[in-house]
Amino acid sequence: MGRLKSLGSSLSRLDAPLTYLPNDDRAARRNPLRHLYGTARWRRLSWDVRLAAAFTCAMCGRIEGAKGQTAADHIEPHRGDPALFWARSNLQCLCKPCHDGVKQAEEARTR
Template sequence: MPSLPWKAWYNTARWRALRLAIILRDLYTCRICGLVEGNTSLLVCDHIKPHRGDERLFWDEANLQTLCKICHDRLKQTEEQASLHTRGVWH
């Protein structure tokens, strides 16, 4: 499988700072279930519209939301798996 350059974006200081800014903006609250979680390791900074390697979508604050790990792993992943046939090409 070819290397996907966008995966490295998650390991940058820029992403870590943006992730924390989004969690703070959302007041440590899951946008799906409303759980308030002070432990940021239990929160996910989620892309609302999958970026599919599009750098503009990846860094767009309006395209990011805070989810608890449970909602992200259960609900969001279920949504994404259901849309596999309509996803298109990854950059």
């Protein structure tokens, strides 16, 4: 416990206040439903979407067989609307490059 006591005095000498903490609520304000991505319900829905699409990207047509190389993507951004978040008809299968690059850039432009 001696180390923890000495850490307190080091923290008080920080030049600038910390601007980001892992539990910061800024991410939650941007996407209030973010916590739902970790639920069993989302994992099941995501799997069903990708399986129905035969792991084929709706944008580029790439077929991905490796685990984690596809994502269930919201066609219309849900922007915190639970009905739109869970709507199966609003989901598509995308490969990681299309989801993480092309689609995210499109959504950033429309914000």
